[in-house]
Amino acid sequence: MDFLGARALLVFALCCVVSLKGYSADELSSADLSDSKLSREWAEKGWPFLQHYCGDCHEPNEPQGELDIYQFQSVESVGKESASMQRVLEMVRFGAMPPEDAEQPEEVERKQFSAIADQLLYSVTCDLRPRPGKVTARRLNRAEYNNTVRDLLGLDFQPAENFPSDEVGAGFDNNGDVLSLSPLLMEKYLDAAEQIASRAIVDPETLPKLKIDLPSDQLLIAGDTQVGRFNGRFYRPEGFAWVNLEIPHTGKYRLKYYGGNSSADTQETEIAVLSGEGKLLGSGRLGYYGGGGSSDSFGFSLELGKGKQTLIFAPFNSDDGSGAAVITNGSQPDGQAIADRLDQNVIIAAKAAIEDPLTPDQRIDHLTFPHMIRSIRVEGPERIPREAYPESHHRVIKRVASRSGSGWKDVEKSAIESLRPIMTLAFRRSVTDLELERYAGLVRQCTDRGMSYFEGMQTALAAVLVSPNFLFRIEKPDASSRIEKDGSIELTPTQLATRLSYFLWSSMPDAELNRWVDKNDLKEELVSYQVGRMLADARSRSLSDQFAAQWFGLRNLMEHDVDAELFPDFNPALRDAMREETKQLFNHVLQENRPISELLSADYTFVNGALAKHYGLTGVSGDSFRRVSLEGSGRRGLLTHASILTLTSYPRRTSPVQRGKWILENIFGTPPPDPPAGVPTLEESSDSTVSLTLREQMQVHRRNPACAACHRVMDQLGFGLEEFDAVGAFRLASKGEAEQRMDSSGELPGGIRFEGASQLSKILSKTEEVAFARTAIEKLLTFALGRELRPKDRCVVDEILTNTRSEHYRLGDLVREVALSRPFRFYDWDAESPTVERLE
Numbered sequence: 005m006d007f008l009g010a011r012a013l014l015v016f017a018l019c020c021v022v023s024l025k026g027y028s029a030d031e032l033s034s035a036d037l038s039d040s041k042l043s044r045e046w047a048e049k050g051w052p053f054l055q056h057y058c059g060d061c062h063e064p065n066e067p068q069g070e071l072d073i074y075q076f077q078s079v080e081s082v083g084k085e086s087a088s089m090q091r092v093l094e095m096v097r098f099g100a101m102p103p104e105d106a107e108q109p110e111e112v113e114r115k116q117f118s119a120i121a122d123q124l125l126y127s128v129t130c131d132l133r134p135r136p137g138k139v140t141a142r143r144l145n146r147a148e149y150n151n152t153v154r155d156l157l158g159l160d161f162q163p164a165e166n167f168p169s170d171e172v173g174a175g176f177d178n179n180g181d182v183l184s185l186s187p188l189l190m191e192k193y194l195d196a197a198e199q200i201a202s203r204a205i206v207d208p209e210t211l212p213k214l215k216i217d218l219p220s221d222q223l224l225i226a227g228d229t230q231v232g233r234f235n236g237r238f239y240r241p242e243g244f245a246w247v248n249l250e251i252p253h254t255g256k257y258r259l260k261y262y263g264g265n266s267s268a269d270t271q272e273t274e275i276a277v278l279s280g281e282g283k284l285l286g287s288g289r290l291g292y293y294g295g296g297g298s299s300d301s302f303g304f305s306l307e308l309g310k311g312k313q314t315l316i317f318a319p320f321n322s323d324d325g326s327g328a329a330v331i332t333n334g335s336q337p338d339g340q341a342i343a344d345r346l347d348q349n350v351i352i353a354a355k356a357a358i359e360d361p362l363t364p365d366q367r368i369d370h371l372t373f374p375h376m377i378r379s380i381r382v383e384g385p386e387r388i389p390r391e392a393y394p395e396s397h398h399r400v401i402k403r404v405a406s407r408s409g410s411g412w413k414d415v416e417k418s419a420i421e422s423l424r425p426i427m428t429l430a431f432r433r434s435v436t437d438l439e440l441e442r443y444a445g446l447v448r449q450c451t452d453r454g455m456s457y458f459e460g461m462q463t464a465l466a467a468v469l470v471s472p473n474f475l476f477r478i479e480k481p482d483a484s485s486r487i488e489k490d491g492s493i494e495l496t497p498t499q500l501a502t503r504l505s506y507f508l509w510s511s512m513p514d515a516e517l518n519r520w521v522d523k524n525d526l527k528e529e530l531v532s533y534q535v536g537r538m539l540a541d542a543r544s545r546s547l548s549d550q551f552a553a554q555w556f557g558l559r560n561l562m563e564h565d566v567d568a569e570l571f572p573d574f575n576p577a578l579r580d581a582m583r584e585e586t587k588q589l590f591n592h593v594l595q596e597n598r599p600i601s602e603l604l605s606a607d608y609t610f611v612n613g614a615l616a617k618h619y620g621l622t623g624v625s626g627d628s629f630r631r632v633s634l635e636g637s638g639r640r641g642l643l644t645h646a647s648i649l650t651l652t653s654y655p656r657r658t659s660p661v662q663r664g665k666w667i668l669e670n671i672f673g674t675p676p677p678d679p680p681a682g683v684p685t686l687e688e689s690s691d692s693t694v695s696l697t698l699r700e701q702m703q704v705h706r707r708n709p710a711c712a713a714c715h716r717v718m719d720q721l722g723f724g725l726e727e728f729d730a731v732g733a734f735r736l737a738s739k740g741e742a743e744q745r746m747d748s749s750g751e752l753p754g755g756i757r758f759e760g761a762s763q764l765s766k767i768l769s770k771t772e773e774v775a776f777a778r779t780a781i782e783k784l785l786t787f788a789l790g791r792e793l794r795p796k797d798r799c800v801v802d803e804i805l806t807n808t809r810s811e812h813y814r815l816g817d818l819v820r821e822v823a824l825s826r827p828f829r830f831y832d833w834d835a836e837s838p839t840v841e842r843l844e
Contacts, residue, residue, distance in 0.1 A: 042127055043079045045120050051077055053117040054092070057102045057109055069677060083128035086795040093121045094674040099753020100717045111754065130799025136492050136830035137797070140180035142477045142790050145170040147550050148178065151511035151543075153469075156429055157204045157396040163196040174792035175783070176554050178506075181791060197469035204396035204465060207458035208388050212252040217381045221361055223247060224354035226345060230373055231362045234297035238266055238373035244318035244342060245377050246280075253392045254310045255385030259286075261317065263377035264293030264300035267370040273319045277306065280314030282343035287320075299378040305386065315382075318342050319375050400426050400465060405457040412451045415460070419444035423464060431473040432502045432512060443467060477502060479831060492830045497521040504534060504823060507788040509543040510550050528824055535820045539594065547594060547819070548587040555783045556590075556670060558583045561647055565655045571731045573618070581615040581629075582647040582732065588629055589642060597816035600780050604641040604671070605769035607634050618646060618733055638727060638734060640762040641769065643667065646732025653730035660722025667721045672772060673779030676718060720750035724764035777805060777813035784822045800825050 054073050062073040071088065075081050082089050095101040097118045102108060109117075144152060146164035154160045168189055173179030220237035227243035239245070251257070265273055270292070277285045288302025390398070402425065405418040420440045427435045427443065443464045450460030468474060479499050487493050495503065501521050505513040513521070520534060538544060553559055561583055566574045588610035593602050610631055616624035619639070621632055634640060642648055652662040669675040727748040729735045735746060748760045756771065758764045768776075781801045786793055793801075804821040811817060822828060 040079075040127075042120075042124055046079055046082070046124055050117060050120040050124065053109070053113065057107065058092075061106075079124060079128065082124055086125055086129055086798075089121065090125060090795065090798070091674075093118060093125065094672075096121075100674075104716050126799065126802060129796045130802065135490060135796065135832055136827040137789065137791060137794065137832055139479045139831035139833075140791065142178065142180035143183040143185060144475055144477070145177050145183060147546070148506060148510045149475075151509065151546065152474075153200055155511045155514070155543075156426070157200065157399055158394070159200060159203055159396050161203070163200060166196070167192045172554075174786050176551075176787050176790075178510075178550075178787065178790050179792065193470050193475065194466075197466040200469055201462040201466040204394065205400055205458055205462045206393050206397050207456050207462075209456065211388055211392055213384065214249065214252055214257065215383045216249070217379060218247060219379045220377055221358060223377060223380060224351070224358070225377070226350050226354060228373075229357060229362065230365045230368050232368060232376070233364050233366065234378075235364070236263070236293065236297075236299070236376045236378045238368050238376045240372065241319070241374055243375070244316055244345075245380075246314055246316045246346065247380055247382075249308075249313045249315065249382060251308045251310050251313050253385050253389050254308070255387060255389050256305045257308050257382055257384030258303065258305055258386065259315075260301060260303040260381040261288060261290075261377075262299040262301045262379045262381070263375070264290045266293065266368065266374050266376050268292040270370075270374060273375065275302070276316075276318045276320050278316040278318060278342060280316065280343060280346075282316075282340035285315070293376050293378070299376070303381075308384070314346075315380075316342060316346075317377070317380070401458070401461060405451070412457050415448045415451050415457060416441070416444040418457070419447040419461065419464060422461065423468075426465070427468055429512065429518075430468050431471070432477070433473075433498050477506065481833060487833060491833050493833045494526070494830050497524050497526060500526065500531070500829060501534075503788070503828060504531075504538065507823065507828075508535070508538045508547060508819070509541070510546040511543060514541075526829075531824060531829075532820055535823045536816075539816060539819065544594070545591060548591040551784070551787050552587055552590040553583070554787075556586060556642070556648065557651055557666070558586060558647055561651045564651050566650070566731055567655045570656055571729075574731050578614050578618060579650075581612050581618075582645065582650060584612075584629060585610050585615060586642055586645045586647045589645070592631075594815045594819070597814045599773075599812040600777050600815050600818065601769040601773045601812065602641075603815075604643060604765045604776065606641045608632065609634055609639070609645070615646065618731075620734060638760060638762055641765040643725065643765045643768075644728065644732075644761045646728075649725060649728045649732035650730065656730065658726060658728070658730050660719050660726060662722070663725045664718035664720070664722035667768075668718060671768065671779060672775045673782060674775075717753060720752060721764070723750045724748055724758060725761050727760060773812065774805065777808070777818070780813070780815070781805065781818055781822065784818060785825070785827065788822050788828055797827065800827055 054076060058073050061068045062071050064072050064074050067073075071092070073092065075085055076089055076092070092101075096114060099114070146167050146169075149164040149167070150160075150162050153163060168186065170177040171179075171182040171184060173182035177183075220231075220235055223237065223245050224247065225237055225239050225243055225245045227240045229240075229243070230238045232238060237245075259277065261275060261277075263275075272289045272291045274287050274289050276287045279285055285306045286304050288304065290300045290302060293299045401422050403418040403421040405412045405415045407413075423440055423443050424435065427440065446464045446467055447457065447460035450463050451457055472478070479495065481487065481493055482496060484496060485493050498521050501513040501517040505511055505517060516537065517534065520530065561579060564579075568574070589603065589606060592598075592610070593600070593606075608631055610629045611619065611621060611624055612627050612629050613625040614627075616622070616632070619637065621637065624630060624632060634644075638644070648666065649658075649663070652666045653659050654662075665676055725748065727734060727746045748764075749758065750764070751757045752767070752771070756767060758767055778801060781804050782793060785797060785800065804818065804825065805813070807821055808814065808817045
């Protein structure tokens with residue numbers, strides 16, 4: 005496809021959009037809490053707790069972990085360093101601080117401090133109406149690009165698989181602040197646009213058509229034949245000819261038969277044209293062929309279906325006054341009988357006659373061979389049927405320009421009529437007449453250069469697909485936008501519909517959303533209805549494939565190394581099944597609107613034959629996934645999924661640290677800090693620990709004061725999963741020991757003991773229900789907004805927690821509340837930026 009030199013202009017347009025950044029508003033200053041009751045509680049109870057239990061290690065001169073807790077003496081300083089204070093709260097609340105070898109507070113003291121610190125953080129971040137946050141021009145990531153092309157045009161061939169990997173920010177690859185546009189990606193966009201456009205729109209001239217002219221020596225004829233001097237084939241009264249055709253499209257085809265009677269003294273003969281099944285398709289009358297190389301002929305149009313078709317040509321008479329066809333041998337017309345004569349022997353003999361052609365005969369007995377056939381011509385279809393075009397063609401081409409000689413007329417008018425609906429969908433907004441004229445002009449330029457109207461439309465569609473309006477989600481005020489006093493702006497219905505669809509489907513809005521947009525009604529109950537409808541749609545599986553897969557790190561499993569000698573049964577099919585299990589559990593909890601904690605406590609899972617065998621479960625075979633009970637299996641929830649257990653292991657052995665770290669990050673939302681510099685890993689430790697078990701080595705490692713604080717909790721969580729090996733299979737004690745269950749016991753802060761992964765999962769689903777829900781909300785908000793959360797987003801998280809607490813934080817409800825939240829429905833706009841009118 006020729007871009008008419010437009011590539012350079014399109015590259016320029018793409019370059020310009022890189023600078024499209026939103027306008028961030030100043031963060032709200034901390035509230036004046038100096039005279040409040042909360043300030044007094046902090047001074048009397050909160051700060052003394054920190055100073056007493058943490059002051060020695062985290063003092064100003066050489067603070068451990070680079071954390072100076074003396075910056076939190078006043079409520080004002082807490083407001084300025086709220087992110088650091090949140091981290092302190094999480095560590096104290098969970099019992100990771102103070103470290104084991106330090107003086108420990110009573111549980112009542114720990115709870116009292118946590119309550120005061122939590123309320124203080126809420127007050128300094130949520131004392132006023134929270135600002136929704138800035139808006140950034142967000143490039144479609146690879147999944148969004150593929151899904152949008154699929155839903156826009158009905159094409160599903162994954163063009164973005166050849167794009168460079170998307171950058172990841174705050175755990176997700178849809179973060180607008182990190183999705184850059186490299187020169188390589190720009191070139192990939194241009195290549196993909198051309199491929200998509202050429203698949204989406206088909207020039208009728210490129211579609212296969214049938215045009216064959218078969219001479220007599222290529223025709224199959226039943227019975228004996230003779231060949232005349234000019235290669236006409238003469239055959240007996242009971243004989244007939246047939247051809248096998250490959251019909252490209254269902255439709256009307258033009259048939260032409262050339263031949264005739266071999267003698268001028270005989271009456272006209274009628275030739276029946278039958279289908280391979282014996283159905284009469286039509287007929288034609290023939291007289292004397294004329295001698296020499298001449299022939300009589302007849303022709304007509306007939307309907308043929310797509311695929312392999314056989315046409316039979318058999319002589320018969322219809323001159324007895326009854327109109328009934330009479331085969332020349334005197335029998336009544338029976339097309340089926342003729343078709344039945346096409347047995348294997350007849351076919352073999354007819355093919356042999358073609359392969360070993362007869363020598364032309366100077367003298368032919370016209371009584372013995374009364375019929376001559378010279379050639380058969382078939383052309384068509386007369387009109388390309390609608391189904392011959394891909395669905396995408398009809399989505400784009402609404403009107404075809406008229407032909408004018410070798411050129412086209414009404415090109416721009418036809419192009420505008422076709423482009424308006426597809427550009428409105430592609431740009432996810434209404435398009436102006438000026439925009440339409442520009443793209444229609446590309447079509448006209450193509451036809452002016454001798455290209456077809458359809459090639460011109462391919463060029464215009466490709467240009468649409470490399471437009472920043474397609475590749476980026478750009479939210480800015482329009483003439484209907486109302487800027488509030490704090491500078492925030494409510495999304496327009498079009499913008500909100502786009503946010504909803506890319507949050508829940510990673511794709512463009514559908515027709516129902518667009519109808520809702522046209523009503524211009526943003527009532528919360530209608531937004532809530534749309535969320536419910538969209539979650540019920542199969543496209544909401546994107547939340548499992550994109551959101552959950554990134555939250556739980558399932559994509560890392562694809563690059564994870566496993567020692568093939570130690571684990572010979574691990575293969576790509578099993579790895580895919582591991583990922584699918586976790587995504588299916590998430591999708592089930594979402595679709596059934598179950599509490600988020602059920603991801604931890606579920607006593608069921610989804611497996612196919614390969615994964616069931618890996619788990620030691622019976623009664624499941626094949627590739628299809630089905631729900632099964634985990635009763636008696638020692639498994640419960642996603643912590644015992646092979647996907648999680650494998651990606652948190654090393655190639656040759658398990659890693660309690662990695663597994664515990666995964667739980668802290670993804671369940672509690674409390675990622676541990678990076679290990680201190682200079683502290684050796686287990687592999688680098690002294691040889692004196694080689695003879696110790698992994699649990700004993702970890703205990704030695706934890707004696708290092710720099711490691712104890714984090715490993716105190718992290719290791720215990722990881723030990724609870726030790727009954728599963730490095731690929732998530734259940735295991736007994738290692739070689740050399742008596743066969744007994746691995747020691748998977750542990751103790752959580754607060755003295756809560758557990759035995760094994762199933763018990764650990766059940767305990768965490770109850771004790772950490774709120775923490776897990778908070779983590780889920782934070783992840784959902786991050787994914788939905790396409791940006792990293794700010795400290796002041798904490799009040800939105802708390803509001804969603806409050807709204808969903810009574811139903812134990814059902815996953816579907818969390819998604820709905822995120823969609824109803826202020827940051828999702830509003831965005832910040834710089835008051836110093838140009839006015840809405842000037843933007844237009």
